Structure formats: C-alpha cells, structure tokens
Amino acid sequence: MTDPASNRPRVGLFVTCLVDMFRPSVGMAAVKLIEHAGCDVVVPRAQTCCGQPAYNSGDRPDAKALALQTIAAFEGCDYVVAPSGSCAGMLKAHYPRLMDEGSNDHARAADFSERVHELVAFLVDVRGLTSVPGNFTGKVTYHDSCSGLRELGIKTQPRRLLTSIKGLELKEMADSEICCGFGGAFSVKFPDISNAMVEKKSANIAAADVDVILAGDLGCLMNMAGKLKRQESSTACRHVAEILAGELDDPPIAAALDKR
Amino acid sequence: MQPTAHDFKSNARAALGDKQLQDALSGLPGGLVAQRAAARARLPEFDGLRDYGRDLRNHTLEHLDVYLERYETAVKGAGGHVHWAANGDEACAAILRICQDAGARLVTKGKSMVSEEIGLNARLEGAGLEVVETDLGEYILQIRHETPSHIIAPAIHLTQGQVEADFRREHAHLPAGRRLVDPAELVDEARQILREKFIEADVGITGANFLIAETGSSIIVTNEGNGDLTQSLARVHIVITSIDKVVPTLDDASALLRLLARSATGQEITSYTTFSTGPRRDGDPDGPEAYHVVLLDNGRTELLGSEFREVLRCIRCGACMNHCPVYNAVGGHAYGWVYPGPIGAVLNPGFIGIKEAGNLPNASTFCGRCEAVCPMRIPLPKLMRHWREREFAGGDTPFTTRMALKSWAALARRPWAYHLLARLTSRAMRVASGRSGAFRWLPFATGWTGGRDFPAPQGRTFQELWAARQKQAASKRSAR
Numbered sequence: 001m002t003d004p005a006s007n008r009p010r011v012g013l014f015v016t017c018l019v020d021m022f023r024p025s026v027g028m029a030a031v032k033l034i035e036h037a038g039c040d041v042v043v044p045r046a047q048t049c050c051g052q053p054a055y056n057s058g059d060r061p062d063a064k065a066l067a068l069q070t071i072a073a074f075e076g077c078d079y080v081v082a083p084s085g086s087c088a089g090m091l092k093a094h095y096p097r098l099m100d101e102g103s104n105d106h107a108r109a110a111d112f113s114e115r116v117h118e119l120v121a122f123l124v125d126v127r128g129l130t131s132v133p134g135n136f137t138g139k140v141t142y143h144d145s146c147s148g149l150r151e152l153g154i155k156t157q158p159r160r161l162l163t164s165i166k167g168l169e170l171k172e173m174a175d176s177e178i179c180c181g182f183g184g185a186f187s188v189k190f191p192d193i194s195n196a197m198v199e200k201k202s203a204n205i206a207a208a209d210v211d212v213i214l215a216g217d218l219g220c221l222m223n224m225a226g227k228l229k230r231q232e233s234s235t236a237c238r239h240v241a242e243i244l245a246g247e248l249d250d251p252p253i254a255a256a257l258d259k260r
Numbered sequence: 261m262q263p264t265a266h267d268f269k270s271n272a273r274a275a276l277g278d279k280q281l282q283d284a285l286s287g288l289p290g291g292l293v294a295q296r297a298a299a300r301a302r303l304p305e306f307d308g309l310r311d312y313g314r315d316l317r318n319h320t321l322e323h324l325d326v327y328l329e330r331y332e333t334a335v336k337g338a339g340g341h342v343h344w345a346a347n348g349d350e351a352c353a354a355i356l357r358i359c360q361d362a363g364a365r366l367v368t369k370g371k372s373m374v375s376e377e378i379g380l381n382a383r384l385e386g387a388g389l390e391v392v393e394t395d396l397g398e399y400i401l402q403i404r405h406e407t408p409s410h411i412i413a414p415a416i417h418l419t420q421g422q423v424e425a426d427f428r429r430e431h432a433h434l435p436a437g438r439r440l441v442d443p444a445e446l447v448d449e450a451r452q453i454l455r456e457k458f459i460e461a462d463v464g465i466t467g468a469n470f471l472i473a474e475t476g477s478s479i480i481v482t483n484e485g486n487g488d489l490t491q492s493l494a495r496v497h498i499v500i501t502s503i504d505k506v507v508p509t510l511d512d513a514s515a516l517l518r519l520l521a522r523s524a525t526g527q528e529i530t531s532y533t534t535f536s537t538g539p540r541r542d543g544d545p546d547g548p549e550a551y552h553v554v555l556l557d558n559g560r561t562e563l564l565g566s567e568f569r570e571v572l573r574c575i576r577c578g579a580c581m582n583h584c585p586v587y588n589a590v591g592g593h594a595y596g597w598v599y600p601g602p603i604g605a606v607l608n609p610g611f612i613g614i615k616e617a618g619n620l621p622n623a624s625t626f627c628g629r630c631e632a633v634c635p636m637r638i639p640l641p642k643l644m645r646h647w648r649e650r651e652f653a654g655g656d657t658p659f660t661t662r663m664a665l666k667s668w669a670a671l672a673r674r675p676w677a678y679h680l681l682a683r684l685t686s687r688a689m690r691v692a693s694g695r696s697g698a699f700r701w702l703p704f705a706t707g708w709t710g711g712r713d714f715p716a717p718q719g720r721t722f723q724e725l726w727a728a729r730q731k732q733a734a735s736k737r738s739a740r
Contacts, residue, residue, distance in 0.1 A: 183625025191707025
C-alpha cells in the first residue's frame with residue numbers, strides 16, 4: 001500500500017509476457033515513467049501471462065486459473081499497470097467475466113479490475129502527467145491498438161504526452177484505428193489474412209512519411225515491425241513508452257544491432 | 261447451399277489472390293463505411309437510439325412466444341395465412357405447396373437471405389418452376405449462378421466491368437452496340453427485362469425486415485422498388501422470414517428503421533419502405549389475392565435459449581461486415597455459407613454446426629470494430645469467443661492447438677519454470693538471430709515469416725533486468 005512516509009502509491013508492474021521475453025527495455029521505460037509520475041514500482045515474481053491465449057482459444061478453466069494467479073500476485077498494490085492495452089484490457093474488462101457472479105472470486109476480480117490501468121492512461125488519467133522525461137526530434141505516427149482503443153478508450157492520452165515533447169511532430173496516418181492484423185493466435189492460425197491486413201497498415205505508415213511508428217502494444221508492434229523490415233522500410237518501430245521515457249539506446253524493434 | 265466453411269483458410273487464400281475481387285472490395289471503406297459515418301454524424305441521438313433498439317429487441321426476445329402468437333392472430337385477422345417451419349426443408353415444402361396450389365409457373369422474388377438459408381430457389385426450380393430474382397444484385401448473381409457475398413449488397417464482390425460482360429452475354433437479344441457504362445444504364449436494362457417478369461408472375465416471394473405483432477404487417481425496405489412490384493403484381497404473395505423478425509408495434513418498427521438504413525447504407529431511410537398487411541381487400545385497387553407468411557425457426561429457438569441469444573437482436577444491416585478488416589480482406593464467399601462477416605461467424609455455427617463452421621468464429625482478431633458499429637450493440641467478439649469455448653469444451657479444437665495451449669498453460673501456472681524458460685528462449689533466439697534483429701524464417705511460425713520478419717528478442721528478460729536493478733539498489737543501500 002501507499003508508503004506513509006513518502007506518500008508515493010505502490011504500483012505493481014504487469015510486465016506482459018511479450019515485453020518480458022522480447023523487449024524488456026519497454027518494461028524499464030515503463031518503470032521510469034511510473035516513477036516519474038511519483039509512484040514506487042514493484043514487480044511481483046509470481047506473474048507470468050494474463051491468460052489471453054487460453055481465454056481467446058476457448059479454454060476458460062486455464063484462463064480463470066491464470067487470472068486468479070495474477071490477482072493474487074498483485075495483492076497489496078494500489079495500482080496495477082501494464083504497458084499494453086490488450087493485456088490491461090484482459091485484466092480490467094475480462095477477469096471479472098471469468099468468475100461466477102456473486103462469488104468471492106468475482107468480488108476479488110472486480111476489486112482488482114478497478115486498480116488496473118494501461119500505462120499511458122495511468123500516467124495521464126490517474127496521475128495527471130503533462131510532461132515526460134523523453135526528448136525526441138522527428139516525425140512520428142501512432143497506431144491505435146484495438147483493445148486499448150475500444151475496450152479502454154485510449155486515444156487522446158498518448159497523443160497528449162507525445163505532443164508535449166519539444167521537437168516531436170505527430171502526424172496522423174490514415175486508418176490508425178484499423179487492426180494491424182496481429183490478433184495473437186490469429187496471426188499464426190490465419191497468417192495469410194493477417195499478412196494482408198498488416199500490408200494495408202504498412203502502406204498507411206509509408207504514406208504518413210514518418211521516422212517512427214509508435215503503438216502501445218508490443219504484439220501489434222512486432223507485427224508491423226516485421227512487415228516493415230521485410231519491405232526494407234526505413235521507418236523505425238517503437239513502443240510509445242520508449243519515446244516518452246527517452247529510453248532510445250536499444251535499436252528499434254526488429255532493427256539490426258549494428259545499425260543505430 | 262453446400263457449406264464450405266471448413267475450407268475457410270483455402271477460400272481466403274484464393275480470395276486474397278483474386279485481383280478482381282480485391283478491386284471490388286477496395287470500394288468498401290470509401291463507400292458504405294464512409295456513408296454510415298456521415299449518417300451517424302448527422303443524427304446526434306444515434307447512439308442513444310442504439311440503446312433503445314437493443315432494449316427493445318431484448319424485450320421482444322424475452323417474450324418472443326407472446327409476440328409471435330399476437331402476430332399470427334393479427335395476420336389471420338387481416339385474411340392472411342401463417343405457416344410455421346421448424347427447418348429449411350419444412351419451409352421449402354410449405355412454399356412449394358402454396359405455389360403448386362396456385363398453379364404457378366413463374367415466381368418472382370425480392371431479396372431474402374432467409375431464402376438463401378433454406379435453399380429455396382433450387383427447391384422450386386427442381387419442381388419445374390421458373391424463379392426470377394428481381395433485386396438487381398440478386399439478378400446479377402442468378403445469371404452468374406453465384407450466391408450473395410454480402411447481406412445487403414449481394415454482388416459487392418463484382419466490378420462493374422464484370423456485370424457489363426454478364427449482361428452482354430445473357431441479354432444477347434439486345435443490340436450489341438448499346439451503351440452499358442453507367443450503373444444507371446445497367447439498372448435500366450435489368451428493369452426492362454424484369455418488367456415483363458413482374459407482369460407475368462403468378463407468385464411473388466419477398467423476405468421481411470420486420471414483422472409487426474400489433475398489426476400483422478410485414479415490412480420490406482428496398483432502394484429499387486422491385487419488392488413492391490414482386491408482391492403487388494403477382495396473384496399470391498409469400499413472405500419467407502424468420503421468427504426473430506417480430507417487433508411489438510408500428511412505433512417500435514419505426515425506431516428500428518431509423519437505425520437500419522443509417523447503419524446499412526448511410527441513408528436516413530431507404531427509397532422504399534413497404535408495409536403489407538394481408539391480401540387485397542374489397543375496394544383495394546391492387547394487391548395479391550392471397551397472402552402467406554412462412555415463419556422459419558431453423559435453430560433460432562435453440563440460440564434463444566443459449567449464451568448466443570443476443571445475436572438474435574440482429575437487424576441484418578451489414579455494418580459489422582463493412583467494418584470488419586477480415587471481411588474487407590477476403591470478401592463474403594470465403595466464409596463458405598449464407599451469412600458472411602462477424603454476424604456469420606456467430607450465426608453460421610448455430611445453423612450448420614461448429615464442426616463445419618469452426619473456422620469462422622476463430623477468424624477474428626477481436627478488434628471489436630463490429631461491436632462498435634452494431635446498431636443493436638451485439639457483443640459479436642464475445643459471442644465468437646463463446647463458440648470457441650464450445651469448440652474447446654467439445655474437443656473440436658484441433659489437436660495440435662489444444663496440446664500447445666495445454667502445455668503453455670501448465671507452464672504459465674508455474675512462475676519459476678515459466679521465468680526459466682523465458683530466459684532460455686530469449687537468450688537462444690537472440691543468439692540465433694545474430695546481429696540482424698529479426699528472423700526471415702522461423703520453424704514454428706512459417707506462416708508468419710512467409711510474409712514478414714519475426715523480430716528477435718533483446719536477449720535478457722525483464723525479470724532478469726529488474727532483479728539486477730534490485731540487487732544494485734540493495735548493495736548501494738548496504739554500502740551506505
């Protein structure tokens with residue numbers, strides 16, 4: 001709970017499995033931003049995955065078990081923050097639906113749900129952040145990931161923080177609200193359709209003529225970055241937290257290591 | 261219609277490689293999607309009206325038995341007949357009997373998806389009747405021997421050039437040098453051909469957008485007026501529709517009509533909204549001698565009593581498919597049965613079984629755009645997920661998927677093992693990718709790497725970085 005001495009709220013970081021395994025620098029950027037917003041960060045070891053692969057494949061029992069595991073792992077946190085609209089949406093909107101209404105588990109999931117926020121929405125809506133540590137000069141565009149946009153209403157928050165960075169020019173691309181074609185297991189089960197969808201996305205990115213394409217979800221970013229790389233595009237692909245935190249030492253997603 | 265939903269993946273692949281289809285589909289965002297957005301912007305209470313429509317439909321479904329009986333009584337009171345059909349076979353048999361009793365040879369038809377659902381045309385033609393589709397899109401499909409690829413714009417998968425070629429081939433008796441460039445010219449030509457059929461027809465069959473319990477009326481909405489001619493010029497009018505179309509009152513129907521046209525085509529109201537109540541009365545200048553309604557169940561009662569009830573709120577506007585990125589990529593035929601797009605992904609498994617249609621509710625990224633535009637606020641992604649749950653619980657999920665899921669879940673429920681494997685995988689993939697930053701090919705993701713690279717991990721997990729940071733902080737504290 002909130003440290004009475006410092007009056008800093010205790011934020012549990014839900015890392016997300018993709019950030020943990022593929023791009024931990026996004027997690028470090030998230031920590032920096034949450035601390036910048038006047039909070040203490042804890043990272044429970046008992047967290048793994050939010051359970052979406054099971055939930056969206058129809059495996060409710062496993063999804064429920066993972067939900068209960070996650071809820072238990074974050075007990076004692078004032079807030080639970082995830083650098084992903086998709087995972088935050090699962091924690092916030094879907095965990096209560098996994099539990100039988102009226103049950104003790106349902107009450108726990110509902111209480112947990114109230115404490116869950118997507119990273120950028122947390123910074124803006126809960127902590128009232130108006131400026132960020134990052135500085136960046138160049139043109140960027142922002143892709144609205146589906147769950148963040150439609151489940152959590154994240155639209156203006158990242159744009160507000162991005163435009164607070166001097167030298168950063170935010171350009172809107174066409175169809176920023178249309179799915180990139182990732183969809184978790186969808187991209188594996190229906191790779192042809194997924195590929196056709198990300199092709200439309202990459203055409204819109206190209207037409208926006210920017211240096212960096214940003215988004216709040218690593219799944220979508222890996223999909224878009226993979227496509228851009230295959231097309232030998234020079235547009236870099238990064239999680240929005242990296243720019244906001246000014247954590248740009250690591251090469252962009254899918255970029256070669258020696259190419260800085 | 262023989263379903264090919266089990267072949268969805270290969271259907272989709274073929275559709276993606278079909279240049280003409282892709283050209284035809286590319287008109288959707290600037291067409292129906294943009295038109296709906298404009299219509300919505302012009303009506304400030306649009307979203308409030310959606311809430312109203314949702315509640316109204318929920319109420320009707322809650323008391324469906326009552327409203328259907330009321331409807332039947334009202335139809336009979338107006339001199340019409342009601343035929344209840346448990347399935348497509350019964351519905352076709354009832355319609356055929358009515359046609360035969362009327363001594364019919366020629367049947368004209370307005371647009372009806374329910375008639376597609378029951379395979380009506382084939383059944384009637386099999387019995388020696390001539391059936392003519394009078395909706396322009398449906399007429400085009402009939403001469404091409406195709407099925408609709410969209411529920412309100414059935415020929416949306418075709419380009420104008422294809423239609424022109426079909427007309428020149430089919431209407432060989434017309435002058436070869438005639439102009440067929442503007443859509444208006446195509447419509448004119450179809451009108452000339454169809455006019456004769458309207459006059460000669462013995463039976464006219466239409467669908468219904470709504471049925472009104474209070475008055476026993478059926479409503480059709482069209483932009484061509486073909487439905488009016490179909491139902492008023494023939495001696496017998498048959499309405500083929502389903503039990504979920506009933507609404508309590510005329511006022512209720514009006515509220516839903518305000519949502520329907522806006523959601524479908526972006527119109528305030530369609531060019532024609534036609535109410536039919538019973539056959540011609542004494543003193544009426546025109547109208548059919550007999551009026552029949554065939555009410556199809558075909559699995560709807562089962563949906564009503566299941567976790568899929570909300571899908572029965574659907575008013576068939578097509579907004580979900582217009583806005584679906586998967587539908588936009590592959591078109592409607594890939595879905596392999598009558599109803600395409602998100603609504604089809606929820607309805608079709610109910611009608612043809614999850615074993616046949618299992619691909620459909622899986623072929624969604626759950627992007628949620630369908631639910632966001634649905635005038636009846638049907639939670640389509642949630643309902644698709646319910647089908648996946650049925651599939652999983654029934655053992656119909658493919659074995660490899662099931663095994664992969666189960667092993668992954670077992671791991672995810674053991675954090676220490678999970679973190680260990682995450683570390684090893686991250687490290688191994690980082691080493692295997694060299695300095696390239698991505699894989700051009702990955703053994704377990706060849707579908708993915710066929711069209712795009714797979715980004716390589718940075719090499720260490722966040723849990724590792726975090727543990728190192730905590731350790732550093734602790735040693736700093738103890739040094740102090």
